[in-house]
Amino acid sequence: MVTEKNISAVINREIKSPIRIGSLTELQINREAFLSYFQPLFENLENDEYLVKENQITFLKNNFSEDIESISSIHKSYFEKQVGVEVLEPWISRLTIEQKKQFSQISTVTRQRNISTFTIEKVKEGYQIQRVEADSFEQKVNDFRSWKREFKQATEQAVENELFYQLLQKAFELVASIHPEIYKLKITSHFMRTLTKGEVKGENSPEGMHEDGAQYIISALVVNRKNILGGETQIFEKKDEVRELIFNKELELGEFAFQADTGEEKTFGNDLWHYVTPIQPVDMTEQGIRDIIGFDIEIIK
Known part of the structure; x- marks a missing residue:
């Protein structure tokens, strides 16, 4: 040993x-x-969906640095499953085609x-x-x-x-x-x-x-x-x-x-x-x- x-x-x-x-x-x-x-x-x-949620939040913060405060405000409630993925839609809808592909990949369990x-x-x-x-x-x-x-x-x-x-x-x-x-x-x-x-x-x-x-x-x-x-x-x-x-x-x-x-x-x-x-x-x-x-x-x- x-x-x-x-x-x-x-x-x-x-x-x-x-x-x-x-x-x-x-x-x-x-x-x-x-x-x-x-x-x-x-x-x-x-x-383990918690890892997926953390990856998603980190990805959105990295791509929308001007919105970090707003994303951070829903971080914990989303992580603890108090709210659903729809709270991320304001940022997901603004992703480019390539970013959406990346977002889908990091959302894989x-x-x-x-x-x-x-x-x-x-x-x-x-x-x-x-x-x-x-x-x-x-x-x-x-x-x-x-x-x-x-x-x-x-x-x-x-x-x-x-x-x-x-x-x-x-x-x-x-x-x-x-x-x-x-x-x-x-x-x-x-x-x-x-x-x-x-x-x-x-x-x-x-x-x-x-x-x-x-x-x-x-x-x-x-x-x-x-x-x-x-x-x-x-x-x-x-x-x-x-x-x-x-x-x-x-x-x-x-x-x-x-x-x-x-x-x-x-x-x-x-x-x-x-x-x-x-x-x-x-x-x-x-x-x-x-x-x-x-x-x-x-x-x-």
Whole structure:
């Protein structure tokens, strides 16, 4: 398993904030059983329309700079689905034929997901895992992800089974190896599919280099890669306003990236950010997909 110590040796300076790049096998989870069980479950995810809405608003702001204030005034209500796409019509109707083609392209859904939230507590007999229902999802960040988003809840079949519980337990152990005193975590899980076809790339990190607003994250456990190039996991250290790439790897099936995410610079001394490069299809006539499970992890006690 690659850690911050290995990365420090490669870049010739010390990184103290925790990083773990590993595999299901290293977590002692049966890789073949895990992948064969979870791969089919990504076929029924719900379209993530929030990314489309953000792309549309950004496109209109870039093309109608004189109307940025007016577009900004409806940004949040449109994003949170309080109003429909008709509020954009005053600007859509003024787009050129080429701009309308571009607008249609950026309006293509390239991401699907569901979420679920759990608490996991260390008890005498092992672990106590409890699912927590949530109506919406927000992240503690300074961009559009801080606004309320509602995603379909994961099915019982997807997240209430022995393999998924094993994964939750292993996530607990990763955090406990850094903080031996902890005994309860809150973990929000994301099943996410990124799509690409033809000229439309799949954006894994449309916000660019970023943090997710959690203490720790598994930014990706890769469950499927099909007909794609790209999707490289990158970890950066932010120093002042400069972000330096300190690690990059194209995660294969069953591999994951775990790292400290938000506030870690106060605890460990290094401000870690992350990014995943876009994907594009190998065969342009066929759809390409990248399926991942991600975790946002908070220490409760």
